[in-house]
Amino acid sequence: MNRCILMMAFVCLRLSLLAQTVDVTTFEKGMKGEEVQLLDVRTAKEFNTGHLQGALQADFNKKPEFQDRVQYLDKSRPVYVYCLAGIRSAGAATWLRENGFKQVIEMDGGINAWKQAGKPLDGANPAPQMTTAEFIRATANGTVLVDVGASWCPPCRKMEPIIAELQASNSVNFSLVKVDGGNDTDVMKSITATTLPTFIIYKNGRETWRKAGPVMLGELKAALAQ
Structure with a gap:
């Protein structure tokens, strides 16, 4: 039985x-x-x-x-x-x-x-790439946090509320530049970003900090404040 x-x-x-x-x-x-x-x-x-x-x-x-x-x-x-x-x-x-x-x-x-079945698809007509010249101009002045990620990347999706909280904080002053990891391939190649997400901090056009993969809010704040 x-x-x-x-x-x-x-x-x-x-x-x-x-x-x-x-x-x-x-x-x-x-x-x-x-x-x-x-x-x-x-x-x-x-x-x-x-x-x-x-x-x-x-x-x-x-x-x-x-x-x-x-x-x-x-x-x-x-x-x-x-x-x-x-x-x-x-x-x-x-x-x-x-x-x-x-x-x-x-x-x-x-x-x-x-x-x-005639069902619709997203992303069949991607937006124009960000050029390397545009990226250089965007990171040339002040403190800039570069977020290399994509909406379809699971760890990038996990980082979205952390980045939003960072932007809402008054404890650090910075600009945010987003690089689309699925589209802005020329920029990714120029900055040697091969992992999603990758976070890079520039101070007046010079890279001062970088980390590949998810980052805790406190670590980002500390790196921006340096």
Whole structure:
């Protein structure tokens, strides 16, 4: 009897996992939930050709990048994951489930199926890049905090309220320059910023401090005050 119960539980678990791959219509409806974290596991280049609104990006083929970025997701909240055709998202979903994520939903057919269904994509027409000359002018005078990040980068998203609190503080006087990590590639190359996020402080055009990855509010305040 106990063996039968265990077998039934195993079958139910397997069916539950299979049911987490859903069609485009079901995926679109579910991803609009308030607690949902939407994850695109394609390359940054693919992401920039068009992505689902509000999606975060972590390239599943770059395992260190993928694992670093998804650590900033909440394991207790649903993750809706997709790629181009469904193969990478299946691998990513398996990894997420095996590493403690409670609910992972895959989109059957990926972006290809999404396009075939006539659904809209964001970011297909990116804004013009910031030029290196514009960047140099923006950092030439006073104390400037450069935030190299992107709205689709999980650790960058975590930094947004910290930067907002820093701007609202009266304890430090500085200007903020945002460099789009998915678009301003010439500037990123010129300042050798390869990790998102990266924070750099300039004093009258000279770099005085830099840190890659998330930073605590107090550390930023101290670096700006130096």
